[in-house]
Structures are given as structure tokens and as C-alpha cells.
Amino acid sequence: MVRTIQLEGVSIEKNGRQILTDINIEVRTGETLGIIGPTGAGKTTLLRVMDLIDLPSKGRVLFKGEAPKNEGERLAARRRIGVVFQRPVMLRGTVYDNVAYGLRIRRLSKDEIDERVEAALSDVGLKGYERRPAKVLSGGEMQRVALARALAISPELLLLDEPTANLDPRTSYVIEELISRAKMRGMTTVVSTHDLPQAVRLADRIVIIMDGRVVSSGSADLLLNSDSDDVRAFLHAGMLRPVDWRFIHEFARVSH
Numbered sequence: 508m509v510r511t512i513q514l515e516g517v518s519i520e521k522n523g524r525q526i527l528t529d530i531n532i533e534v535r536t537g538e539t540l541g542i543i544g545p546t547g548a549g550k551t552t553l554l555r556v557m558d559l560i561d562l563p564s565k566g567r568v569l570f571k572g573e574a575p576k577n578e579g580e581r582l583a584a585r586r587r588i589g590v591v592f593q594r595p596v597m598l599r600g601t602v603y604d605n606v607a608y609g610l611r612i613r614r615l616s617k618d619e620i621d622e623r624v625e626a627a628l629s630d631v632g633l634k635g636y637e638r639r640p641a642k643v644l645s646g647g648e649m650q651r652v653a654l655a656r657a658l659a660i661s662p663e664l665l666l667l668d669e670p671t672a673n674l675d676p677r678t679s680y681v682i683e684e685l686i687s688r689a690k691m692r693g694m695t696t697v698v699s700t701h702d703l704p705q706a707v708r709l710a711d712r713i714v715i716i717m718d719g720r721v722v723s724s725g726s727a728d729l730l731l732n733s734d735s736d737d738v739r740a741f742l743h744a745g746m747l748r749p750v751d752w753r754f755i756h757e758f759a760r761v762s763h
């Protein structure tokens with residue numbers, strides 16, 4: 508089985524705080540992996556580790572089977588990863604400039620940049636926004652520009668941190684459809700979310716993290732039938748009894 512990224516015994520400590528402990532996760536090429544967990548569990552930090560920004564205090568991270576051996580290799584690997592964080596950063600300039608950013612760094616031709624920016628903006632439903640200043644967009648629009656920027660580079664790994672947290676239901680639906688279409692094209696995606704039905708709709712496998720540790724992982728069905736106390740505790744922490752969770756799962760399946 509081909510793996511795009513693997514975390515082996517990864518621990519992260521920041522400012523004297525243990526944030527992630529002994530994480531073992533593999534992301535298989537072509538799959539969508541859902542990361543769910545309560546607020547503060549370490550989901551964003553986990554995505555930062557997968558984006559090769561946060562370096563483990565212990566353990567190692569393999570991208571395409573290899574751990575970057577030096578700074579040059581780490582940066583080269585990072586260029587193959589697209590990421591959208593929860594609070595997207597807009598660069599100065601227009602929407603076009605923002606989406607073109609990674610393509611210019613990669614020194615693509617002007618024609619190819621135009622083509623890719625147009626395709627990515629149309630994918631996220633923002634065709635016609637090219638000339639708008641990015642910094643005055645609404646939160647939801649910024650989120651979509653950030654997603655277009657990540658998709659435009661045709662990443663080998665797409666990391667999405669709560670991609671619909673600030674969006675209205677219709678825009679959330681557009682984004683979910685986009686993630687599903689990217690998956691159909693073979694995109695390897697990791698999506699962190701608070702939204703359990705969303706995880707069930709999008710993910711092939713789900714990892715539950717609590718207090719910086721993986722407490723369970725597997726298909727939605729496997730989690731549903733889990734008799735682990737930790738998983739049940741999470742469902743309760745999310746104000747969901749197992750019976751609600753079961754209902755959500757059925758609903759997600761029917762409404763997909």
C-alpha cells in the first residue's frame with residue numbers, strides 16, 4: 508500500500524507543554540482521512556506536523572516514504588503539500604495574486620498560471636473575483652480563495668483544517684462537493700473537523716484524537732460499533748449519545 512505521509516511515534520512539545528503524544532498515523536495515497544476531536548485536542552498541531560512545519564520533539568514523519576534529511580528536502584516536500592488553515596491568511600493584492608502565489612514561486616508560465624487560477628477559482632465558485640482585493644473579502648470567501656490557492660498547485664497532499672467552520676450551509680455544501688471531486692481525481696486529503704456528520708460523509712477512515720493522543724481510528728462503521736470507553740467518552744463530550752451518532756451516520760449516508 509502506498510502511503511503519502513506517515514507519522515511514527517510523533518510527540519510535540521511547545522513552550523514546555525506536551526501537545527501531541529506518540530502519534531502513529533499513516534495517510535494512504537488517494538484516501539480522505541478525517542481527524543476529529545474536541546477543541547484543543549491537537550488537530551491543528553497534527554496538521555502542522557503533516558505540513559512539515561512543526562517538527563516532532565520525538566518520532567519521525569515520512570513524506571512519500573522518506574523523512575526529509577535536511578532543510579532543503581523539507582522545503583521541497585512542503586511545496587508538494589497544499590494546506591488551508593482555519594483562519595486563512597490573505598496576502599496583499601488581488602484574489603488572482605493570492606491564487607497565483609504558489610504557481611509563481613514554481614515559475615510556471617503566465618499562460619499556465621492564468622489557466623490554473625481560472626480553473627481553481629471556478630472550482631470554488633469564485634469565478635469573476637480575480638481583480639478584487641483579497642484582504643476585504645468575507646471570511647467565507649477568504650476560505651475559498653485559500654482552498655483555490657491550495658488546489659492550484661495540484662498538491663500531492665491536501666490538508667484542510669476545519670474547512671467549513673465559518674461557512675453558511677450552502678457554501679459548506681459547495682466545499683464538501685469540491686473535496687469529494689478532488690478525491691475522485693485521486694487527491695490524498697486530510698480533513699480535520701468538529702462536524703461528525705461531515706467526517707462521515709467525506710472520510711474513508713477517521714482518527715479520533717483527545718488530549719493529544721489517538722484514541723481510535725478506522726472506518727466510520729468501526730467507530731460506530733466501538734466499545735472503547737474513550738470513543739464513547741468522546742461521543743458524550745460532543746453531546747452525542749451513541750444512538751445519535753448512529754442516526755447521524757445513517758443521515759449522512761442517505762443525504763450524501
Ligand SMILES: Nc1ncnc2c1ncn2[C@@H]1O[C@H](COP(=O)(O)OP(=O)(O)OP(=O)(O)O)[C@@H](O)[C@H]1O
Pocket residue numbers: 521522524526544545546547548549550551552553
Ligand atoms: N505554541 C504553543 N504553545 C503552547 N501551547 C500550545 C501552542 N500551540 C498550541 N498549543 C496548545 O495545544 C493544544 C492543542 O492545540 P490545537 O490548536 O492543535 O488544537 P485543536 O484540536 O486544533 O483545537 P481547535 O479545534 O480549538 O482548533 C491547545 O491546548 C493549545 O492551547
